[in-house]
Amino acid sequence: MKVIGLKCRICGKEFPAEALYTCDNCFGPLEVVYDWEWIKENVSKEKIEKGPKTLWRYKDFLPVDAEPVDLGAGYTRFIKAENLGEVLGLKNLYLIDDSTNPTYSFKDRVVSVAVTKAKEFGMKALGCASTGNLAGSLAAHAAKAKMPAYIFVPAGIEKNKIIQALVHGAKVIEVEGTYDDANRLATEVAEEHPDWGFVNINLRPYYAEGSKTLAYETAERLGWELPDQVVVPMASGALLCAIHRGFKDLVRVGLVDEKDVIFNGCQPEGFPIVRAVKEGKPVTPIREIKTIVHSLAIGNPADGIFAKEIIEKSGGYAEDPSDLEVIEAVKLLAKTEGIFTELAGGVTVAGLKRLVEDGRIDKSDVVVIYLTGNGLKTSEALVDYLETTVRIKPRLEEFEEVVA
Amino acid sequence: MIKVKFPSVFTQITKERKVEVENVGTVRELLDKLFEKYPQLKERLIKDGELTPFINIFVNGEDIRYLKGLDTELKDGDEVTFIPAISGG
Numbered sequence: 065m066k067v068i069g070l071k072c073r074i075c076g077k078e079f080p081a082e083a084l085y086t087c088d089n090c091f092g093p094l095e096v097v098y099d100w101e102w103i104k105e106n107v108s109k110e111k112i113e114k115g116p117k118t119l120w121r122y123k124d125f126l127p128v129d130a131e132p133v134d135l136g137a138g139y140t141r142f143i144k145a146e147n148l149g150e151v152l153g154l155k156n157l158y159l160i161d162d163s164t165n166p167t168y169s170f171k172d173r174v175v176s177v178a179v180t181k182a183k184e185f186g187m188k189a190l191g192c193a194s195t196g197n198l199a200g201s202l203a204a205h206a207a208k209a210k211m212p213a214y215i216f217v218p219a220g221i222e223k224n225k226i227i228q229a230l231v232h233g234a235k236v237i238e239v240e241g242t243y244d245d246a247n248r249l250a251t252e253v254a255e256e257h258p259d260w261g262f263v264n265i266n267l268r269p270y271y272a273e274g275s276k277t278l279a280y281e282t283a284e285r286l287g288w289e290l291p292d293q294v295v296v297p298m299a300s301g302a303l304l305c306a307i308h309r310g311f312k313d314l315v316r317v318g319l320v321d322e323k324d325v326i327f328n329g330c331q332p333e334g335f336p337i338v339r340a341v342k343e344g345k346p347v348t349p350i351r352e353i354k355t356i357v358h359s360l361a362i363g364n365p366a367d368g369i370f371a372k373e374i375i376e377k378s379g380g381y382a383e384d385p386s387d388l389e390v391i392e393a394v395k396l397l398a399k400t401e402g403i404f405t406e407l408a409g410g411v412t413v414a415g416l417k418r419l420v421e422d423g424r425i426d427k428s429d430v431v432v433i434y435l436t437g438n439g440l441k442t443s444e445a446l447v448d449y450l451e452t453t454v455r456i457k458p459r460l461e462e463f464e465e466v467v468a
Numbered sequence: 469m470i471k472v473k474f475p476s477v478f479t480q481i482t483k484e485r486k487v488e489v490e491n492v493g494t495v496r497e498l499l500d501k502l503f504e505k506y507p508q509l510k511e512r513l514i515k516d517g518e519l520t521p522f523i524n525i526f527v528n529g530e531d532i533r534y535l536k537g538l539d540t541e542l543k544d545g546d547e548v549t550f551i552p553a554i555s556g557g
Binding site for chain 1: 480495520
């Protein structure tokens with residue numbers, strides 16, 4: 065068996081591999097413990113390379129045994145961004161573009177793993193708290209798994225994200241307040257319904273593992289090598305932690321050589337993890353949320369302390385570009401690489417730009433950045449910042465006047 | 469009367485998920501009273517004199533860190549909920 069159980073990330077107390085998420089000794093978060101001898105014996109570059117062109121090519125590293133609930137997530141576009149690199153002054157800039165996942169965000173990776181686990185546990189329903197991307201992903205995977213889904217979102221997120229969840233038949237609960245209010249309520253509901261699988265609450269230790277596949281893809285696509293630096297968007301900080309774990313896994317089983325990858329994280333302006341890194345202080349939650357980047361707008365980031373520690377220990381940094389910089393970065397990526405990313409991707413590109421300008425990234429460094437969602441989901445935020453269309457009568461002369 | 473709700477991870481100690489507590493004016497007084505009843509809860513919730521960051525306390529749905537922290541006042545009928553912090557994202 066590749067999964068031995070769960071373990072507290074704080075005090076180390078061990079638990080069986082059940083739907084648990086909090087340590088009863090110190091209330092710290094739990095993580096999956098693997099049998100690394102089993103994985104080492106079973107995994108190989110050749111086996112992975114012959115696997116499906118989805119995240120399930122890395123199944124030997126994932127905490128599930130059942131047949132996956134699979135919409136085809138993962139193994140998304142890996143692009144050498146020569147045009148954007150030229151603008152920013154980087155020679156080896158790579159993008160992983162998760163806007164091409166089945167529901168157009170990286171959340172399909174975590175949800176595919178968590179919903180598979182919920183089926184393994186025989187759970188009766190699915191649920192989550194979401195800033196938007198998770199909503200659509202969970203709704204779609206729940207439909208595929210023939211399970212009902214209850215999705216808690218803060219009121220006022222992008223319409224497209226709500227429509228996407230509704231179309232798959234999920235029950236979407238708009239909670240008056242911020243994401244943190246929606247998350248608190250969802251956690252209370254999860255406590256009342258232990259036989260429901262809330263993917264980012266009572267299934268969180270398993271769910272988070274799905275994001276490790278971004279690390280595996282990074283290494284595989286670079287020819288089984290680790291990059292020099294990564295730039296990762298942060299909401300709860302879980303994605304950055306998962307990519308860090310993923311690189312360590314690969315070293316542990318000998319698929320790549322050890323390397324000290326520098327981790328950089330990005331959030332919208334004023335958010336807690338970046339603020340803590342910049343000020344060298346503990347991560348302090350914020351109540352008031354002021355950003356157009358809804359998908360990263362978590363005021364109380366669950367993995368904040370862990371993400372901060374990884375960034376600091378790796379010698380990386382954190383950046384929190386303004387909303388205006390984010391919009392400009394979305395446009396810059398679109399105009400240079402032909403990729404329309406959502407605002408979270410704009411945060412990452414804008415953060416990368418600041419890191420380069422501050423001399424924190426060398427121009428020859430191999431840098432990988434993660435674009436976690438699709439621009440069409442948040443297009444309404446851009447409307448006021450784009451050139452307007454030109455309206456003419458269907459006459460050649462009028463067109464010639466426009467281009468004159 | 470203050471209505472108190474515990475998460476399932478407390479039940480090893482508290483045995484029940486819901487209790488009612490009388491004669492407390494602040495969250496600090498409530499905690500003192502709960503710790504008298506459940507000494508093990510104190511050992512696990514308080515680390516180096518500080519409340520663990522892994523449990524959030526809400527009064528009528530609002531995190532006490534955005535109210536007056538442990539000095540947040542309580543009145544008859546208020547609901548205090550303890551919720552694991554590590555969720556979401």
